[in-house]
Amino acid sequence: xxxxxxxxxxxxxxxxxxxxxxxxxxxxxxxxxxxxxxxxxxxxxxxxxxxxxxxxxxxxxxxxxxxxxxxxxxxxxxxxxxxxxxxxxxxxxxxxxxxxxxxxxxxxxxxxxxxxxxxxxxxxxxxxxxxxxxxxxxxxxxxxxxxxxxxxxxxxxxxxxxxxxxxxxxxxxxxxxxxxxxxxxxxxxxxxxxxxxxxxxxxxxxxxxxxxxxxxxxxxxxxxxxxxxxxxxxxxxxxxxxxxxxxxxxxxxxxxxxxxxxxxxxxxxxxxxxxxxxxxxxxxxxxxxxxxxxxxxxxxxxxxxxxxxxxxxxxxxxxxxxxxxxxxxxxxxxxxxxxxxxxxxxxxxxxxxxxxxxxxxxxxxxxxxxxxxxxxxxxxxxxxxxxxxxxxxxxxxxxxxxxxxxxxxxxxxxxxxxxxxxxxxxxxxxxxxxxxxxxxxxxxxxxxxxxxxxxxxxxxxxxxxxxxxxxxxxxxxxxxxxxxxxxxxxxxxxxxxxxxxxxxxxxxxxxxxxxxxxxxxxxxxxxxxxxxxxxxxxxxxxxxxxxxxxxxxxxxxxxxxxxxxxxxxxxxxxxxxxxxx
Amino acid sequence: xxxxxxxxxxxxxxxxxxxxxxxxxxxxxxxxxxxxxxxxxxxxxxxxxxxxxxxxxxxxxxxxxxxxxxxxxxxxxxxxxxxxxxxxxxxxxxxxxxxxxxxxxxxxxxxxxxxxxxxxxxxxxxxxxxxxxxxxxxxxxxxxxxxxxxxxxxxxxxxxxxxxxxxxxxxxxxxxxxxxxxxxxxxxxxxxxxxxxxxxxxxxxxxxxxxxxxxxxxxxxxxxxxxxxxxxxxxxxxxxxxxxxxxxxxxxxxxxxxxxxxxxxxxxxxxxxxxxxxxxxxxxxxxxxxxxxxxxxxxxxxxxxxxxxxxxxxxxxxxxxxxxxxxxxxxxxxxxxxxxxxxxxxxxxxxxxxxxxxxxxxxxxxxxxxxxxxxxxxxxxxxxxxxxxxxx
Numbered sequence: 001x002x003x004x005x006x007x008x009x010x011x012x013x014x015x016x017x018x019x020x021x022x023x024x025x026x027x028x029x030x031x032x033x034x035x036x037x038x039x040x041x042x043x044x045x046x047x048x049x050x051x052x053x054x055x056x057x058x059x060x061x062x063x064x065x066x067x068x069x070x071x072x073x074x075x076x077x078x079x080x081x082x083x084x085x086x087x088x089x090x091x092x093x094x095x096x097x098x099x100x101x102x103x104x105x106x107x108x109x110x111x112x113x114x115x116x117x118x119x120x121x122x123x124x125x126x127x128x129x130x131x132x133x134x135x136x137x138x139x140x141x142x143x144x145x146x147x148x149x150x151x152x153x154x155x156x157x158x159x160x161x162x163x164x165x166x167x168x169x170x171x172x173x174x175x176x177x178x179x180x181x182x183x184x185x186x187x188x189x190x191x192x193x194x195x196x197x198x199x200x201x202x203x204x205x206x207x208x209x210x211x212x213x214x215x216x217x218x219x220x221x222x223x224x225x226x227x228x229x230x231x232x233x234x235x236x237x238x239x240x241x242x243x244x245x246x247x248x249x250x251x252x253x254x255x256x257x258x259x260x261x262x263x264x265x266x267x268x269x270x271x272x273x274x275x276x277x278x279x280x281x282x283x284x285x286x287x288x289x290x291x292x293x294x295x296x297x298x299x300x301x302x303x304x305x306x307x308x309x310x311x312x313x314x315x316x317x318x319x320x321x322x323x324x325x326x327x328x329x330x331x332x333x334x335x336x337x338x339x340x341x342x343x344x345x346x347x348x349x350x351x352x353x354x355x356x357x358x359x360x361x362x363x364x365x366x367x368x369x370x371x372x373x374x375x376x377x378x379x380x381x382x383x384x385x386x387x388x389x390x391x392x393x394x395x396x397x398x399x400x401x402x403x404x405x406x407x408x409x410x411x412x413x414x415x416x417x418x419x420x421x422x423x424x425x426x427x428x429x430x431x432x433x434x435x436x437x438x439x440x441x442x443x444x445x446x447x448x449x450x451x452x453x454x455x456x457x458x459x460x461x462x463x464x465x466x467x468x469x470x471x472x473x474x475x476x477x478x479x480x481x482x483x484x485x486x487x488x489x490x491x492x493x494x495x496x497x498x499x500x501x502x503x504x505x506x507x508x509x510x511x512x513x514x515x516x517x518x519x520x521x522x523x524x525x526x527x528x529x530x531x532x533x534x535x536x537x538x539x540x541x542x543x544x545x546x547x548x549x550x551x552x553x554x555x556x557x558x559x560x561x562x563x564x565x566x567x568x569x570x571x572x573x574x575x576x577x578x579x580x581x
Numbered sequence: 582x583x584x585x586x587x588x589x590x591x592x593x594x595x596x597x598x599x600x601x602x603x604x605x606x607x608x609x610x611x612x613x614x615x616x617x618x619x620x621x622x623x624x625x626x627x628x629x630x631x632x633x634x635x636x637x638x639x640x641x642x643x644x645x646x647x648x649x650x651x652x653x654x655x656x657x658x659x660x661x662x663x664x665x666x667x668x669x670x671x672x673x674x675x676x677x678x679x680x681x682x683x684x685x686x687x688x689x690x691x692x693x694x695x696x697x698x699x700x701x702x703x704x705x706x707x708x709x710x711x712x713x714x715x716x717x718x719x720x721x722x723x724x725x726x727x728x729x730x731x732x733x734x735x736x737x738x739x740x741x742x743x744x745x746x747x748x749x750x751x752x753x754x755x756x757x758x759x760x761x762x763x764x765x766x767x768x769x770x771x772x773x774x775x776x777x778x779x780x781x782x783x784x785x786x787x788x789x790x791x792x793x794x795x796x797x798x799x800x801x802x803x804x805x806x807x808x809x810x811x812x813x814x815x816x817x818x819x820x821x822x823x824x825x826x827x828x829x830x831x832x833x834x835x836x837x838x839x840x841x842x843x844x845x846x847x848x849x850x851x852x853x854x855x856x857x858x859x860x861x862x863x864x865x866x867x868x869x870x871x872x873x874x875x876x877x878x879x880x881x882x883x884x885x886x887x888x889x890x891x892x893x894x895x896x897x898x899x900x901x902x903x904x905x906x907x908x909x910x911x912x913x914x915x916x917x918x919x920x921x922x923x924x925x926x927x928x929x930x931x932x933x934x935x936x937x938x939x940x941x942x943x944x945x946x947x948x949x950x951x952x953x954x955x956x957x958x959x960x961x962x963x964x965x966x967x968x969x970x971x972x973x
Contacts, residue, residue, distance in 0.1 A: 073970065140796075140832075141847050156795075244801065245833045247969060257801070257969070260696050261962075347866035349841035359867075369669035372691060437710035447712055526695065530715045531658040534692035542693020546663035547838035547859070 022401075022491060029397040032390075033416050036459050038439070042431030043423070047272035064273035074274070077254040080164045080243075081233055084250055087168020088175060088232030089225050095172070095328055096179025096228075097221065102321050103180075104187035106312045110322070116568045117329050120560070121177040122516040124336055126170075127544055128556060130241040131343070132336035133170045137161035141351050162246035171238045173332040175231055178464075179224045181513050185472050185506050186220030220471040226285050227467055230421050233281075236523055255426055268430045275427035283415070285422065337560065344553035364550035365558075372539060373555060379450045380519060380536040383457060388514035390458040392507060395465030400495065402466070403473045404481070414466070421463035429527035432456040450533040456524050461514045472506040473499070643743055644903070648683050650896030657687055657897040660694035660716040664838040664859070665884070666762075666905075667917030668693070678913055679904045687897055697721040701729050704889045708734055713893035718886055718901055720762070723947055724957060726885050730758045735887040738899060740906075748906050752924050755949050759887030760902050763914065764923040764930045764946070765856025766872075766937075767805045767880040770840045773869045775849040784877045785815070785823055788830070788852045795832035798848040799968050804837055805853045807960035809878045811952055813945055817960070824964050827852060834968060844868040856882050861919035874937055881923060881934070881946040 047064050051057035068074055099118065102108045136144045137159050145157020152158060160166060198208045214221075236252040244253045255274065258267040314321055342352050344364050350356045395417070402414045420428065432455065436447035446452040476499065484494035500507070525535040536559070543552035651657075659672060667674060669691050676689035694700050694716070701721060704714045719725075719735065729735045735758040740748040752761050769782050775796070782788050788797060799806075803824070810820035835842055837855035842848055844863050853875075854860070860872040886905065888898040904910045911921040915929055923931040923946075934944055945951055 138847060141845060245798075245835050247834060249969075260699055261802075261965075266699050266702050348863050348868045349845040350868075351845060367670055369673065371673065372669045375690070433706070437706060437712060441710065441712075447707075447710075448715065529660075529692055529694075531660060531690040531692040539693060543663050543668075545836070545838075546668065546693065547836070547841055548663050548668070549841065551663070 024492065025397040025400055028394055029401055029413065032394045032459050032462055033398075033413070035455060036416060036420060036462075038435055039428055039431035039456070039459065040419070040423075042434045043272045043275050043427050045272075046269055046427075046430055046434065047276045049269050064267070064269040065277075067267075068270050068273045068277075073249060074251075074254060077249040077251050080248060081250040081252075083164035084168045084171070084235075084239065085229050085232030087165045088171040088235070089229040091169055091172020092175040092179040092228045092232075093183075093221070093225055095176040096181075097183045097224070099176070099325055099328065100180045100184035101187050102314075102325070104184050106314045106321070107318070108314060108321055109318060112568075112572055114325055116564075117325070117333065118177040118180045119512070119516065119567045120564060121174070121332055122513070122520060124333065124340070124556070124560065126174040126235075126237045126520075127241050127541075128340045128343075128553070129174050129332065129336040130167075130170050130238045131549075132339035133161050133166075134242060135339060135351060136335070137166070143351065162242050162248055164243075164248065164250075167238050167242050167248070167250075168232065170242065171232055171235050173328075174238065175228050176328065176332065178231065178513070178517075179228050181509055182224035182227060182468055182471070183217065183220050185468055185509060186217045186475070188505060219474055222288075223467045223471055226288070227421065227464065230281075230285065230463075233422075234424055236425075252424065255424055259426055268426075271424060272427050272430065275424045278422050278424070281422055285418070340553045340556050340560075342553075343549050344557045346550065349549060364554040367551070368554060368558075369551075372534070373536075376534050376536045376539045379453075379533055382450055383454055383535065384515040384518050386454050387457045387461060387518045388511045390454070391461035391465045391514050392510055394458070395462055395469050395510070396500075396503070396507075398462070398466050399469035399473050400499070403470060404478060414470070417462045417466040419463075420459050425460070425521075425523035426527060428456055428460060429524040432524070433528060448530045448532050450535075453525055453528050453533060453535070456528070457518055457521060460521070460524070461517065464517065465510045465514060468506055468510050469503065472503055476502050643739075644745075647743065647896050647899050647903070648685065651683070651687060651894070651900045652685055654894040654897045655687060656690065657717050657894050657901060658690045658715075659718050659901075660692050660700060661720045662696075662838070663693050665720055665918075666914065671917040674917065675901070675905065675910070675913060678909065679900060682904065682909065683900065697725045698728075701725045701734075704729065704734055704891070705732060708889070708891045712891065714889035714891045717888070717892045717894045717898040719759075719889055720884055720886055722882065722884055723949055723952065726754055726759055726887065727949065729887070729889075730754075730756060734890055735759060736890055736892070736895060736899075738888065740903075743899070743903055744906055747925075749924070752906070752922060754885050754887065759885040760906055761883050761922050761924065762886045762902070762905055763856075763858075763884040763918070763920040764928075765858055765882040765884070765920060766874055766930070766933065766944075767853055767855065767878065767882050768857055768872050768874040769850050769852050770843050770854050770857070770860045770870055770872050771850035772843050772846055772848070773871050775846060781871075782850070782852075782873050782875060784875050785809075787875075788850065789823070789826045791830075793849060794830050796849040797830055798833050798835045798842065798851045799827060799831045799853075800837060800851070800855075801834040801965070801969065802836075803961055803964035803968055804855050805878070805880055805882065806964045807957045808880055808945075808947055808952065809853075810960050810964075811955040811957070813951055813955075814880075815877055820960075821963075824967050828967050828970075831968060840870060841868070844870045853878060856920070858919040874942060876942055879937065879942045879944045881944050883922075883947050 048060050048062070049058045050061055050063050051059060096118075099114065103111050103114050108114070134142065136142050137157070139145055139156035139160050139162075142157055142159070142161070145159055148157050148159065149155075161170065195208050195212050198212050203211065234252055235250075236256065239248075239250040239253045240256060242248075243250060244256070249257075251274070255271045258270050260266060343349070345360045345362070346356065347359060347361055347363055350359060398413055398417045402410045402417075405413075432452055433447070436444075436452050440446055446455065480498050480502070481494045484498045485491075489497065520537060521535075522537045522541055525538045526541060529535070529538045536555070540552045540555055543549070543555070657676065663669065666672060672691040673689055676687065679685065680687055695703075697720070700716060700719065704716070704719065707714050719729065721729070726735070737757050740753045740757055740760050741750065748760055754760065769788065771781065776782075780792075806820065806824055809815050810817045814820075815823070831852075832848060835848070835851065838859055840851060840854065840859045840863055843851050854872075857872040857874075860870055863870045886902045888895050888902070892898050905914060906922075908925070908927055911925055911927070915921050921928050921930050923934055925931070937944070
C-alpha cells in the first residue's frame with residue numbers, strides 16, 4: 001500500500017511538473033503507443049493460443065514456442081535472414097548514403113532530378129525489381145546467364161540470384177532510396193565550419209571525411225543502418241519471389257508458409273511466438289541506438305551561431321558522380337521498369353527477344369478491372385493522406401520528448417517508438433484484426449474498414465518518422481529553444497516558431513516518404529483486406545500471386561505514368577518552398 | 582506555397598473521407614442473420630425498387646423469395662483468388678449476367694483474397710466475433726468444406742428445390758452446405774519446346790527420369806499429391822517413395838496458376854498442377870505449353886461454393902451460386918475459365934473426361950466420399966515438408 005502511495009506521489013509530482021505544452025506533447029505521443037501496447041498484447045495473447053483465437057477451439061499453452069524452435073527450418077531461415085538483411089543494409093547504405101552526400105554536400109548538378117529518381121524507386125513495387133533480376137540472373141532463363149553459358153558452356157549459368165546475398169543485392173537496390181532520405185537529412189543539416197577548420201589545420205580531405213564528417217554523421221548513418229537492416233529482416237516480396245520457389249527461406253517467407261498452409265488452420269500463434277521472440281532483437285538494437293542518443297549533444301551542430309552548410313565543388317568529378325547515380329538508376333529503375341512495361345505488353349511470361357516482340361498486345365490494358373482498381377486507388381490515397389499526418393504528429397511529439405527530455409522514461413519511449421519496426425508485419429496485422437474483432441467490436445466498428453489499416457499503418461510508420469526526426473533534432477541545439485523561452489515564448493510557441501521551421505525539410509521528407517511507404521505496404525493490407533477496404537498493393541499482389549502478371553504489370557505502368565510527373569512537380573515545388581529539401 | 586499545399590492536402594483528405602464513409606458504415610452495420618436451417622432468410626416480400634430493373638424476373642416460388650431478398654440486400658461482396666471464377670473481371674461479368682437474368686441491379690464488389698484455408702479461418706474468427714463474413718460466397722475444396730462444415734459455418738440450403746432439381750444430391754455438397762462449381766483435371770503442364778514426343782509423361786514414374794533433374798517444378802504446398810497417396814489411387818507407401826524421389830528431381834517450387842513459368846522455359850514441367858484450365862488459358866494465348874493427365878494420378882479436383890452463416894448478403898450469395906449452376910452460368914464459367922462441373926449433362930469437361938476414359942484412364946473425383954477415412958491433411962503436411970526441405 002505504501003509503495004502504491006509513493007508511486008502515486010511520484011506520478012503526481014511528474015504530472016505537476018509538466019507545463020501545458022508538454023502535456024499536449026505527452027498526450028499526442030501516448031495515443032499511438034497505447035495502440036502499440038494493445039497490439040503487443042494481442043501478439044503475446046495469440047502466441048499462447050492453440051486453435052482459432054476467439055473460438056471455442058482455442059486453448060492456452062506454450063506449444064507455439066515449442067513448435068517454432070523445434071522446426072529445423074527456422075534455423076536455416078534465421079541464418080539466411082541475417083545474411084540477407086546484412087547484404088541489404090550494406091548495399092542500400094552504400095548506394096543511398098553516397099548519393100545523399102553527393103546531393104546535399106556537393107555542387108552536383110540536377111539535384112531535383114536525382115530526388116525524383118530516388119523517389120520513383122519507392123513507387124515501383126519491389127516484386128518487379130525482383131522479377132527484372134530474375135530475368136537477368138535466373139540460372140536457366142536469365143539473359144545474362146544465357147549469354148555467359150554461351151561463353152563458358154554448361155546447362156545452367158554461373159550466376160545465381162537465388163541466394164541470400166543475391167536477394168540482399170536486389171532488396172538493397174530497392175531500399176537505397178530509404179537510406180538516401182534518412183542520411184540526406186544528416187548531411188543537409190551539417191555545419192561545414194568544423195570541416196573547414198580541420199582543412200585550415202592541414203588535414204587532407206580524406207582525413208576530414210574520416211575524422212570529422214563520418215563521426216558527425218554517425219548517429220544518422222547508424223539509424224539508417226538499423227532501420228534498413230530491420231526492413232531487410234522482415235522483407236517479404238523479394239525473398240518470396242526469388243527465394244521461396246528456390247527453397248531459400250527467410251523468416252518472412254517461413255512465416256508466410258506457416259500462416260498460409262495448404263491445409264488446416266493458419267499458424268498465427270506460431271507467427272506471434274516468433275514475433276514475441278524478436279523482442280530480444282528489438283531490445284538489443286534499441287539499446288544500441290539509445291547509447292548513441294545519450295551522447296547526442298556531441299552531434300549538435302546546428303546552433304544559433306553561424307549555422308551555414310557549405311557545398312563542396314565537385315568540379316570534373318561531377319561526371320563520375322552522375323555516372324554512379326545513372327548506373328544505380330539503370331539497375332534499380334530502368335531495368336525493372338522496362339520489365340514491367342514488357343510484362344504488361346505480353347500475353348504470358350516470355351523472355352524479351354526480337355522474336356517475342358511479335359507477341360506484343362494491349363490485352364492486359366483492355367481487360368483492366370477498372371471498378372476494382374478505382375476502389376483500391378481511393379482507399380490507398382486516403383491512407384497516403386491520413387497516415388503520414390498522424391504519424392508525423394505523434395512522431396514529432398515523441399522525438400521532442402526523447403531528445404529534449406531529461407527523464408529516463410524517454411529511453412522507454414524511444415524503445416516503444418522503434419518496436420513496431422522489429423515486429424513482423426503479419427503479427428501486427430493479426431493483432432489489429434483480433435483487437436477490432438474481439439475487443440473493440442461494435443463499440444468502435446473498425447473491422448473491415450480502411451480505418452483499421454490506417455491505425456496499424458500509423459503505428460508502423462512511427463519508427464521511420466522518429467528516426468528521421470531524432471536525427472534532425474539531435475543536430476538542432478537546444479539553445480535555440482532556450483533563447484525562445486527566455487524571450488517569453490511558451491513551449492508550444494517555441495516549438496512552433498523555432499523547432500518546426502528548422503524541422504520543416506525533415507517534415508516534408510517524412511511526409512512524402514511515409515506516404516510512399518504507405519503506398520507500398522502490402523503485408524498488413526493483405527491480411528486486413530476485405531472488398532470494402534482493398535488497397536492498390538493488395539490488388540497488384542493479388543494479380544501477381546494468382547499468376548496474372550500482365551494485369552499486375554499494367555496497373556503498375558499506369559500508376560508510374562501518373563505518379564512520375566506528380567513526383568517531379570512535387571520536388572520542384574518543395575525545393576522552391578523549403579530550400580534544400 | 583507550403584500553406585497552399587497543406588490546404589490542398591486537407592481538401593483531398595476531406596474528399597477521400599467522404600468517398601470512404603459509405604464503405605465504413607456498411608462494414609459497421611449489424612451482424613448478419615443467424616445461421617439458417619433449410620434455406621436462407623429471404624428479404625421482405627416487397628422488392629426494393631431501386632435494386633430491380635423494370636423487367637420482371639422469371640423466378641417463381643422459393644427462388645422468387647431469394648431474388649426478392651437479394652434485391653433488398655442490394656449488393657454482393659466476394660473474395661477469392663484471381664484464378665477463380667474469372668477473378669475481378671469474371672465476377673463482374675457473372676454479376677452482370679445475374680442482374681440481367683433476374684431483373685436486378687445489384688452492386689458487385691470483389692477483392693483478391695489469400696489462399697482458401699486462410700479465408701476459411703477468417704470466416705471462423707468473424708463468426709466468433711459476431712461480425713459479417715468478409716466474403717458472402719466461399720469457394721473451397723473438400724478439405725475447407727469439411728473444416729467449415731464441421732464447425733457449422735456454412736448455411737444449409739435446399740439447393741435441389743431452389744434449382745428445380747438441376748442440382749442433384751451428387752452435385753450438392755454433403756449436408757447441403759454447398760454446391761460443386763468446377764471440375765478441374767489434374768495433371769502435368771509441360772513446355773512443348775522442352776518436352777516432346779516420348780518424353781511427354783504418361784504416368785508418375787516418367788517424371789523421375791534423371792534427365793529432368795533440376796528442370797521440373799512442384800508446388801510449394803504439394804498440391805494433389807496427398808490425394809494420389811490414398812488407397813483408392815497409388816497408395817501411401819508407393820506415393821511416399823515417389824515424393825522422396827520427386828523432391829530430388831525438383832528444381833524449384835511454384836504455385837498453381839504460375840504455369841507461365843513453365844511456358845517461359847524456366848521449368849520443363851510442373852508436377853502436379855491443380856487443373857488443366859490454367860494451361861488452357863495459356864494455350865489460348867499461343868504459349869508453348871500443353872498438359873498431360875497421368876494414368877495413375879487421374880484426379881478431378883472439385884471446387885465448391887457455399888454461403889457462410891454470417892454472410893451479410895445471403896440471398897444475393899445464394900442467387901450467385903444458383904446462377905452458376907444453370908446451363909447459362911456453366912457456359913459463362915467455361916468461357917471465363919475453361920471449367921464447368923462434369924456432372925451436368927451438357928458439360929464440356931465431361932466430354933474431355935470421356936475421351937480420356939476411352940484411352941484407358943480412370944478418374945477419381947475429389948469428393949468427401951472418395952477420400953473418407955484417409956488423412957489427407959497429414960500427408961499434405963508430410964509432402965510439403967519433404968518438398969520444402971529438399972535441396973535442389
